[in-house]
Amino acid sequence: MTGTLLDVTDLRVAFRRRGFRAQPIEVLHGVSLHVGAGETVGLVGESGSGKTTIGRTVLGLVKPSGGSIRFEGREIGRLGARERRALAKDIQVVFQDPYSSLNPSMTIGAILTEPLVVQGATARDARARVRTLLDQVGLPADAAERLPREFSGGQRQRIAIARAIAPQPRLIVCDEPVSALDLSTQARVLDLFIDIQRRTGTAYLFISHDLAVVRHISHRVAVLYRGDLVETGPAATVTSTPDHPYTRKLLLAAPVADPIEQHKRRKERRLISLPLIDAESLDRRGG
Numbered sequence: 001m002t003g004t005l006l007d008v009t010d011l012r013v014a015f016r017r018r019g020f021r022a023q024p025i026e027v028l029h030g031v032s033l034h035v036g037a038g039e040t041v042g043l044v045g046e047s048g049s050g051k052t053t054i055g056r057t058v059l060g061l062v063k064p065s066g067g068s069i070r071f072e073g074r075e076i077g078r079l080g081a082r083e084r085r086a087l088a089k090d091i092q093v094v095f096q097d098p099y100s101s102l103n104p105s106m107t108i109g110a111i112l113t114e115p116l117v118v119q120g121a122t123a124r125d126a127r128a129r130v131r132t133l134l135d136q137v138g139l140p141a142d143a144a145e146r147l148p149r150e151f152s153g154g155q156r157q158r159i160a161i162a163r164a165i166a167p168q169p170r171l172i173v174c175d176e177p178v179s180a181l182d183l184s185t186q187a188r189v190l191d192l193f194i195d196i197q198r199r200t201g202t203a204y205l206f207i208s209h210d211l212a213v214v215r216h217i218s219h220r221v222a223v224l225y226r227g228d229l230v231e232t233g234p235a236a237t238v239t240s241t242p243d244h245p246y247t248r249k250l251l252l253a254a255p256v257a258d259p260i261e262q263h264k265r266r267k268e269r270r271l272i273s274l275p276l277i278d279a280e281s282l283d284r285r286g287g
């Protein structure tokens with residue numbers, strides 16, 4: 001890992017909700033985090049804490065109301081058209097749902113060729129590269145001729161990963177990319193992410209509500225609570241001896257096989273007093 005790739009400073013995002021109030025509601029209250037080249041930063045927090053909003057803002061899909069996002073030292077909001085196109089190649093995304101993220105009427109070959117042709121590859125080069133990409137994600141070469149519906153959820157997520165790595169990005173925003181998969185498929189797809197990173201040096205901003213997943217894949221973990229980052233540190237430290245009571249609560253919420261231990265954890269969890277996250281409490285805070 002060398003140098004900072006993504007530098008998010010004091011990021012604020014506010015949404016205007018139709019038919020609710022005229023005032024925008026702030027959902028990110030000044031978030032600062034960075035991702036180094038080749039690093040995986042896990043972003044964890046309960047539903048509604050603002051994880052996806054951070055990812056979407058980094059991807060340029062949401063406009064911040066304050067703060068800055070720098071990629072390789074350049075402010076994303078101030079890029080010209082050509083630099084923006086280059087950035088679109090450098091930052092890719094893998095979404096949660098492998099069923100809706102792939103165009104059902106395109107063959108896998110066409111899905112993977114698209115980003116290569118945009119980059120200026122010839123049809124012949126693109127075909128060769130598609131074979132390499134399929135091999136890299138553990139799919140057979142004949143997958144190129146088939147449609148998304150012919151693949152399982154785990155295989156579709158492999159296709160989505162192949163599409164994300166096709167333009168050789170520096171950073172991939174992974175938004176709950178294994179949450180829709182069963183446990184054994186999750187483990188295999190996580191290992192694929194790790195393997196790709198070892199080979200290509202791509203960094204990940206890895207969003208998940210699941211601490212076990214984040215611990216497995218991340219170098220560092222950032223914990224988001226109601227739009228604020230409450231703790232950031234090495235994955236092993238944050239997920240075993242966390243500083244913040246919210247992170248302790250998240251840890252205790254993870255299910256364990258032993259029912260006695262599970263009961264103990266539930267009791268312990270109740271003793272940590274924190275307000276629950278729900279849309280209403282976020283609205284109150286923002287409003």
Ligand SMILES: Nc1ncnc2c1ncn2[C@@H]1O[C@H](COP(=O)(O)OP(=O)(O)OP(=O)(O)O)[C@@H](O)[C@H]1O
Pocket residue numbers: 015016017027045046047048049050051052053054209279282
């Ligand atoms: N486009 C939008 N317009 C209005 N409010 C939004 C919009 N996108 C997100 N929000 C609100 O912002 C808050 C954070 O949402 P976000 O999806 O970022 O949370 P999350 O931590 O990713 O949750 P989940 O794990 O359930 O996806 C929520 O209260 C959500 O309702």
